Amino acid sequence: xxxxxxxxxxxxxxxxxxxxLNCSYTVSGLRGLFWYRQDPGKGPEFLFTLYSAGEEKEKExxxxxxxxxxxxxHITAPKPEDSATYLCAVQAQVILTERGYQKVxxxxxxxxxxxx
Amino acid sequence: xxDIYQTPRYLVIGxxxxxxxxxxxxxxxxxxxxxxxxxxxxxHLIHYSYGVNSTEKGDLSxxxxxxxxxxxxxxxxxxxxxPSHTSQYLCASSGRETQYFGPGTRLLVL
Numbered sequence: 001x002x003x004x005x006x007x008x009x010x011x012x013x014x015x016x017x018x019x020x021l022n023c024s025y026t027v028s029g030l031r032g033l034f035w036y037r038q039d040p041g042k043g044p045e046f047l048f049t050l051y052s053a054g055e056e057k058e059k060e061x062x063x064x065x066x067x068x069x070x071x072x073x074h075i076t077a078p079k080p081e082d083s084a085t086y087l088c089a090v091q092a093q094v095i096l097t098e099r100g101y102q103k104v105x106x107x108x109x110x111x112x113x114x115x116x
Numbered sequence: 117x118x119d120i121y122q123t124p125r126y127l128v129i130g131x132x133x134x135x136x137x138x139x140x141x142x143x144x145x146x147x148x149x150x151x152x153x154x155x156x157x158x159x160h161l162i163h164y165s166y167g168v169n170s171t172e173k174g175d176l177s178x179x180x181x182x183x184x185x186x187x188x189x190x191x192x193x194x195x196x197x198x199p200s201h202t203s204q205y206l207c208a209s210s211g212r213e214t215q216y217f218g219p220g221t222r223l224l225v226l
Contacts, residue, residue: 004158031213032213032214034213034214034215036217041204041220041222042219042220043122043206043207043208043217043218043219043220044159044206044217045217046214046215046216046217049213049214087159089159091213102213103161103175104161104215106158106159107158108156108157108158109158
């Protein structure tokens with residue numbers, strides 16, 4: 001069964017203090033790994049899709065990397081507006097599940113707080 | 117601008133009432149999804165659709181029903197709301213792998 005584990009559960013940073021969030025995954029062949037940002041009471045906002053080990057993507061202060069077992073979301077010089085919960089999800093490289101869809105498994109997220 | 121919309125954003129309703137949560141997308145995506153999310157918990161898929169007239173139940177058992185009569189519209193209906201249905205409901209759509217989410221509907225059943 002596909003599994004996604006995110007760590008830490010919560011992270012408190014000073015403004016400008018760079019850090020990384022971890023997403024460890026177990027999947028029977030990776031089709032895609034997704035990072036989302038979710039603000040309280042809102043839907044997840046898409047950040048990145050990574051497809052293969054060694055791939056990297058950047059957007060402003062965020063950089064996502066992928067290995068065969070985990071992904072990191074690096075936050076460089078964060079600002080208070082980066083405070084949110086960051087979700088990781090994986091989709092397996094299977095044709096179809098018994099119910100006919102390519103399942104996406106989500107982690108429980110890392111809640112990031114950036115203090116001015 | 118292509119987007120995905122959900123209404124209402126917040127709903128407080130009494131037990132036994134019938135409710136419909138609306139979801140529309142203007143991205144031309146064939147696949148659409150409904151997820152349920154409780155605070156601090158992961159998203160659980162309750163319904164999905166691969167296209168018009170195609171709907172299936174997801175992994176999480178739900179008493180809700182869905183319909184897909186038009187590509188852009190994927191409403192979710194609860195025939196008789198109960199307090200156990202209190203949650204956040206998220207609608208998403210995808211073209212290929214990446215799912216894009218709406219703003220969510222926060223439902224409180226008294």
